[in-house]
Amino acid sequence: MSIANSQNQIARKPTLLELPVRLKPSPRGLALAIFLFLLAPASVSAAESDPLENMNRATHEFNQVVDKFLVKPLTETYQSLTPRFLRRGIGNFFGNLNDVTVTVNDLLRLDLPAAGQSFSRVAVNSTVGLGGLVEVAYPAFGLQKTNQDFGLTLAHYGVQQGPYLVLPFIGPSTVRDALGFGFDSMIDPVNSVEHVATRNSLRGGQVVNYRASVLSFDDLVIGDDYLFYREAYLQRRAAAAGDPVMLGMSFDSDF
DSSP states (O other): HHHHTTTTTTOOOOTTOOOOOOOOOHHHHHHHHHHHHHHGOHHHHHHHHTTTHHHHHHHHHHHHHHHIIIIHHHHHHHHHHSSSHHHHHHHHHHHHHHHHHHHHHHHHHHHHHHHHHHHHHHHHHHHTTTTTOOHHHHHHHHOOOOOHHHHHHHHHTTTOSSSSEETTTTTTEEEEHHHHHHHHHOGGGGGOOOOOOHHHHHHHHHHHHHHTGGGGGGGGOSOOHHHHHHHHHHHHHHHTTTOSSSOOOOOSOOO
């Protein structure tokens, strides 16, 4: 399917984990949304990296249904019933678990200073920070949180991203990032929890916490949301891997 034909698809609302960035509504955020929408017709390279578009769109539709009828309602209920300070603590807790994965990937990249910083964050926040509920590492010790995953580790060693790929329940990815996601899942501390009910509850908490962090992104999506997410994801990952991108910025920034 060509990009021109893709643009004729009916616009849809955002879906579960297909929200690749954490943004807040603002003039700059809206300008970025419009820029990405206008960029889509000219993104020949992105289209060429999406030979599986028909399959990806079908998976995208499935993820939308899951989000519309399950994840988003649960997330909105969670936000309305949970005090902000408690939501922040829960976000800190899962961020602390993520620092374990970041530490492993820093080591795999042989970036010992970064690994030491990430490990120190885990140590400080897990103890002084009451199991990660309170972010102490950065305000008290200047230990900045970084984002690393095995997909970026593979990119560091020259592995090409491969075709764009939408994963069921997960959302935007590439062949390289899908492999990375599988590895990161194995080293995720949640998977070490032997009690099945507890492990599943934590996994559900991760999904709801993430979805809550990007609810405000929904209103910024315009036009064909499949193209919007694809462009946003590919550009963000290119920036994270150190490749030059037109935007010249990371989509992980707050706006």
